[in-house]
Amino acid sequence: MQNIKIYYNQSCSICNSEINFYKKKITSPLFEWVNINDNIKAYIETKRTKDQLMRRMHALVHGHLVVGAKVFLIIWEEIDHFKILAKIFGNPIIYPLFFIFYEIVALPLYLKAKYFK
Numbered sequence: 001m002q003n004i005k006i007y008y009n010q011s012c013s014i015c016n017s018e019i020n021f022y023k024k025k026i027t028s029p030l031f032e033w034v035n036i037n038d039n040i041k042a043y044i045e046t047k048r049t050k051d052q053l054m055r056r057m058h059a060l061v062h063g064h065l066v067v068g069a070k071v072f073l074i075i076w077e078e079i080d081h082f083k084i085l086a087k088i089f090g091n092p093i094i095y096p097l098f099f100i101f102y103e104i105v106a107l108p109l110y111l112k113a114k115y116f117k
Contacts, residue, residue: 003032006071007042007058010035012113015057025079055110069095069102 008019023033036042036053043050046058046065056068066074073090076082089098 003030004062004074005032005034005045005060006075007034007036007046007053007060009037009054009057009110009113011037012054012109014109015113022075022079025082026075028078031078051114054113056106068106069099072102 006019006022008015010016010019019033034042036050036058038050042053045060046053048058048065057071059066059071059074061074069089073086076086076089088094
């Protein structure tokens, strides 16, 4: 089985805190947590620019790139008490609202990390 790589922006304090929480909960060796800052390998693996990677969380799952809110569903599926969140927010009726909420929250975090380091 291939690793699941989660690409995240460590320079975003909120993002980094959240990922550190998930790292403690997910002990599977199949998960790899990749800081995208000044990481040429991450840009090559994802075929994305640093700016694109900073804008949304990304995951490489079985060779397929997953972007944005769906990455949370992948992470939550691996955490016992969060599996219910993955089911709820992954529901085809609820997911579009979750996607919009993610975009609304992610944009100011991206702008803060990009312009107010």
